[in-house]
Amino acid sequence: MTVTEPGALTGMRIVDFSRVLAGPYATMLLSDFGAEVIRLERPGVGDDTRGWGPPWYEGESTYFLGLNRNKTSVAFDLTSETDRAMARELISGADVVVENFKPGTLERYGFGYEQLAAEHPALVYCSVTGFGSGKGAHLPGYDLIAQATGGLMSITGHPETGPAKVGVAMVDAITGLHAALGIQTALIHRLRTGQGQRVEVNLLSSVLASLTNQVSGHILTGNVPKLMGNAHPSVAPYQPVATADRPLAIAAANDKQFIALCRALGRPELAEDPRYRSNTDRVTHREALIEDLENVFRTRDADHWFTVLVDAGVPAGPINDIGQAVALAESLGLEPVVLPDDEPEGRGIAQVRNPIRLSRTPATYRTNPPKLPVR
Template sequence: MQQPLQNIKVLDLSRVYAAPAGSMILGDLGAEVIRIEHPDGLDSMRDWGPFINGQSTYYLCANRNKRSITLDLKTEEGKKRLKTLIKDADVLIENFKTGDMKRMGLHYEELKKINPRLIHCAVTGFGQTGPLAHEPGFDPVIQAMSGLMDVTGQPDGEPTKVGVPIADILTSLYVVIGVLSALRMRDITGEGQFIDLSLLDVQVSSLANVASAYINTGFISKRLGNLHNNVAPYQVFQCADGPLMICAGTNEQFRKLCKLLGREEWLEDERFLTNALRKEHEADLSRMIQEITITKTRDEWIALLREYKIPCGKVHTIAEALEQPQVKARNLIGELEHPQYGKIKFIKNPLQFSGLNIQYKLAPPLLGEHSGEYLEQPLNTNQP
């Protein structure tokens, strides 16, 4: 079965999560992804637990559909081997600190002499320019510096990071968007290009309505826990058996909610006539709704809310989320046979096409597992 990137070769020199997760998506779409690591296995993600049969589950989540070879890029032989691979590669992805590739003589201006069609995607914490360009960037630091943590958490609590490495995850998507766009541009111009992708840029650009509110009006959003900055009622309410998210984001949904709760008089209450007024008097409204939701179980409320077409959902644990019928119906959990660690499970790529099936052909590779396949040919010692 044909895949959209089946003739694209990607050299992946990256480590940890953001860039490797991006190259994994390219692999899911059919690209040949060659993961290039140091012979000593310096990717710290291989060392982060929990483990299955000695293999890091963290590493497993970002490295399927790839092959692995080892090169020491600080040696002349390692550089020459890489340059040989560059000749027929389409994409190079790396997340070395700004300036490291240049110090090794492997920066874009040098590599495009070997292959003018090469697309070089460099992922860094802060980008190739600016006062912090040479500083390392890690997801929690980016969450802090971007302002995301300041609007996350309870109003009377400390700034809180998101429970997954969200800056890394969002950046991995921009790796794919950037590479696909550059490949399309190459179809037009015949030339490759350099992509400068910064975790901080990605996370700041993802502040969405919070950033828009500030740069246009000076409004500074606050930590609101499970409340919404601009909409009410739009939050978690406690039921008899646990928490339930209810989102009445429009006037029509609020009207239906009042009817469902048996409180149609709220529709005439001057405090609640518009969303702006409901937000202004949110504390009163939330308390009044909470007094009612606590009287029934979540399943009882969900049945009623769905009947009235009001968005709602249980606050699941991770176990509950992955075991829920909707996730199973969408067949989101896959399984691959690993050559050393046996069967491993993974969360599938969420893309579902009408004309193709994403293929999961390769389990996350062992360090240097495919070196013989790619490095067995004699090295051209005359190559610069």
């Protein structure tokens, strides 16, 4: 890896009170671009995710390891006067504080935004909550609960089997992205004015924003989306189809792509069928359309059709497991797995690459996630 300049965020210090996923994910993204992140973890216990396993890697939780590279950790007991003094010293030299305590908790110990901003007016202070700091402050901020209450599970799953959660803590991850974006936006404002500010993100607002077209359709028309399995409410064909061996996802999102799909399948007449001439027609007659398409797709395996459709310019792809997905990224030269540069040879812990690529100040992978801090 060739780095032409210091990281874009080199010289920035982040004091990270946060735990579990959203906050640590945000600070890891920022640490990849050079920010110094100092985690404050409970003595002898650490972040909750240190105990979340299996799977384990050399006795450590892979959950924790996947969120905390390029950071250091210090033991911190919020009830200890000595530890609070240590944290205040760290904050005195910090640019950013990140926290996800229950609203009101840090204020009781002198670490609320207004308290710290009075001493450090240039401080950017990011709070991550489940349901905001107002009437929802008492509600627990867990990804599963946000997926359920935020509407995501109501459109994820099959009518026959009921709602399903996404297979990863997606709301936490999206909230972490929003936190990182909010922090960077506040830092740009500070560059212009010298003023810090509070950044607030919460799981419920993040999941609602991430529902994009689904929530827009409800707000503008009153429509309440329902479970549709893998089908799309507004586009067809835009879903997996059965082949001779395993499902294949197809995304013929416009008329040109649908015509190309029909020709690639040897059924050009389908594009002229009055039921399928426009996207609206295809959505209206989705069930019949998928049946007609699957009658052809079932004659050959998914890999065959993947090659045929890609050659025809039709977006398609087999449903890979995570191992196959990593292998695909490797085959495309995306180098999805990275190792830290500053660890002894053979001791670096492999991680997934930061997805943001900068030409002049790229992400760097310097150190393994920190060990559990001890006194």
